[in-house]
Amino acid sequence: MKQFSRTFRPLTGAVCLLVILAIQPAWAQQPASQVLSVSGTVRGTDDNAPLVGATVSEKGSTNGTVTDAAGRFSLRVGANALLVVSFVGYLSQEVAVANRNTIAVSLQADPKQLQDVVVIGYGTQRKKDLTGSIVTLSSKELVPVPSATSVDQMLQGKVAGVQITQTSGAPGGNVNVVVRGISSITGGNSPLYVVDGYAIGTGGGGSDVSNFSSASYSAGNIAGSSAINRINPLSTINPGDIESIQVLKDASATAIYGSRGANGVIIITTKRGKLGKPTISFEQSTGIQELAKKLDLLTPRQYAEFVAEGRDNAWVFAGGRATDPNSVRSTATQVKPEFRNPEQFANSGYGTDWQDLIFRKGVVQNYQLSTTGTAKDVSYFVSGGYFKQDGIIIGSNFNRFTLRTNVDAQLTPKLKLGASFAGTHSYGDFARAEGHLQFRGLIAAATASDPTIPVYDFNGNLYSEFSSPTGIPVEHPLLIASEFSDKRNNTNVFTNNYLQYEIAPGLVLRTSLGVNYSNNVTRLWKSSKIGLATSRTGAATAGVTAVKTMNWLNENTLNFRRRFAEKHELDVLAGFTAQKNTDDILQAGASDFPTDEVPFLAAGTVAAGTNYLSEWSMLSWLARINYTLAGRYLLTATIRQDGSSRFGAKNRWGTFPSLSLAWRVSDEAFLKNNRVVSDLKLRASYGVAGNNLIPNYATQGLLGIVRNVSNGQLVSGVSPTSLANNALTWEKSVQYNLGLDLGLFNNRLTFTADAYTSHKRNLLLNVLLPAASGFDNSLQNIGEVENKGLELSFNAETVRSEAFQWNTDFNISWNRNKVLALNAETARINTSPYQVAEVGYPIGSFRLLNILGVFQTTQEVASNPRQHPRTQPGDYRFQDANGDGTINQADRTIVGTPWPDFTWGLGNRFSYRNLSLSIQINGSQGNEVYFQAGETVLNTAGVQNQLAVVADRWRSEAQPGGGVYTRAIRNDYAFGFGAGSNKVLFDGSFVRIRNVNLAYAFPSPALSRLGLQALSVYIDATNLFTFTRYPGYDPEGSTTGDNIARAGIDFFAYPNPRTYTAGLRLTF
16 A cells, blocks of 8 residues: 555645646736626527536636536636637637626537547547547447347447457347457456446356356256356447447557456447437337348258268278168168168258248337436436347247436536436346257257158157167257246346536546446256257256346546646546445256256255355556647546455556557648648557456465265365465556548548557466476466557548438458467467467467368378378378377367458448438458357268258269268268367358448428427348358357357357348437
């Protein structure tokens, strides 16, 4: 704490000096005979509404004030003084006092400025004065997509340097947001979200479902599995309530948030009361969702040929002959007699289409009602909403109710009070979509099922050949859907309240207190009819997780703004914040249910569970100085010091500074009147940001419960489970950014470019310990990673006429990620069974056996390294990466990365009179996806149904196929399907027509006769078309959820649906 005091003692003195300067009345320096009291109002010429917070200052002095809620001001000035009146979004005006006591001022709106007010950390700033890399999306760009369940979906393809991936199309499903590349291996990689000034944390919430389906066969596993979060935490924010979104990308912009700003910051500002008479708005939309792409599978005839071939080849490999009858074969190599005559089956279509059995058309509905206005000195915004979505997979749905109230009251000319309240309740059913068919993944079962058998038998029961020697051990999809349930509900209550007092002109004290409370409950049930692998049945299990989270935040800031001598503008901020979070977690799992009719824990034997509290807290000091000289030379300096309970005593406090400079070249004399260049600004920044997204007690030596047997009795006790490390410190990111902002032809064309580098040090990694220590590993600061990139954004008012307008937005970004250091130069860390973090390569690179082709001849087999002594033509030929002449798992090598070479977005908006059309397209190029589902639908094992491309497999030297897929054989001796090769690694590049919206606004004269202010109708299509070579349902799909270090693995993630919607918006 002494170090803390020493660090901020100069800051405290500076703040005191600012207070003294602010309260010293400049007019006291003038003779009394020349001073008079002037009062008046400031209004806007567009609607004659009073302008709250307009600045009124005496030119050539530091004397000034701001207007109150009624636009009134009062100021003592010289009798012949000149008043300078300004307000953000309006043209400044100079007014001569001329010995008057009352003055009425009307300011004209500045269209350019109205679009250029940016919300930054702990304040606002004009866009032209920004020195950092910040992207603003206003309400015009954020017209809510009717089917969007969370705010992050609204950002896709619109912000350069921000990769947004909807990993699950499930109702309320996960969305990943990565700002300027992945930067941590074991820590968090998601940005910080700030809603109306309240730091609510990161998105995601633990949505990795890689092992979800496999972890439901015991009480302990299903209890742990119930902790996986399938509902996006950001879905608690109603997209229709959002006024603007700011994305802070470089350290200059994010350092004010200190240890939580290394991964970027997304500031969400909700709608607040507007001046003028009250208005009521209503929006309703209804739509249909459907599967955007069905997988192309083998036809019934192709499937029969494939199964017979695969089982014959396996029997021949075992020493038999292809002509041997089933009576002499092993069970796994027996062929259904009907398959000996494949011509009897159709050679087109899907036969029994098991995909149609689980996928459906789902209805999505959205209702929004809001009112806004100002009554006396109180402005308000109140909204309520209901959203209902039926998923495109049977048994999945999502419902959400939202309520929001934002109130701002000007209690006195100097005192202002604000209160925000938001409540959300959501609930839904979630399908067991992902995972391997042996764990009863629903999509895997549907795509693998035999297309030659019916859905029901003659008695109307589910038909199955699961236990038949000639059938396949794939459970009936409808049985899986009906005998497993996943029910979740979430209640969230949020309030944030502030009190703001103007101590003196330009000096404002603000304090706020907020609470964010949530209650999440998940209930899982697996009946005894759900078995494992080749077993038809298994023990019924149930798991429940209840998490109650209480988060409170207190922030106190002192802000001083003043203009000196016409050319010096100063904006100084100092503050202190305190935040604490408590998670109350209760988990339980049960088995041994006597019946499947009662799916609650009470009906079984509770055999596993836990109950604990997990807490973290943070104290922070912060300061920022914005200085502008002559409107052209800009400087921003920021410092924040965070103290986090997550770190040990030696490194509990972290200091995060930043410095940025900008030069408005277009305001220089040599460009001032240039007809082409209307705006030109150069920016440069340096800063240090931190990452504290580590477990709450990672630095402490933890104890665990152990049970031993002593004298024939079970004895419980505690023992150490982790090694303490109080020297553990923050992951720190050192960032540099160079930027350019260019506007041409009165800003009809604008261009922004940013080049950056980010070097993160002190990565938190596990280091193996000697066995004699009694521990397996220890968490230490030893890694380094780097991100470098370039971002370009372009906006054009292509056509601007009275009747027709055409606006275009385009952005593109490149990012290169590289691990610079681990615990040893040659070390690698497995981030998944298929991915590593290795020095010299990006985090999450795919390390697999590299297939070079398919052996075509015996001579080719003999002249190459082999994976088995009996390798033969039709088997894969692999790269001998270590050069030892033998193919094995030691030959894994880096073959790809889940990170794209570049991402881009393109938006066009056309409007002709009252008709408007907007089209949003985005794309990703160069990333790979490990299609883990290919372990079943591309395994060429002669068992499950396959993707149609397997029909072009190797069959003989005379029928070599396309050289991509091996011969069918129910044996993995040659690493054909079970070894983790790049056989199922595919190009995940795509171009997607993300959204198309056509709207018509009815003319105002006709509406006024009906007492309406506005009425528009629209039709909307989301996820309309996707152009990709990826063979799965969706190139964005990932079963690893928000575990970004494992990004790019898809084991039948819930597909993103195509949605058609029609709706109306009404204001009166």
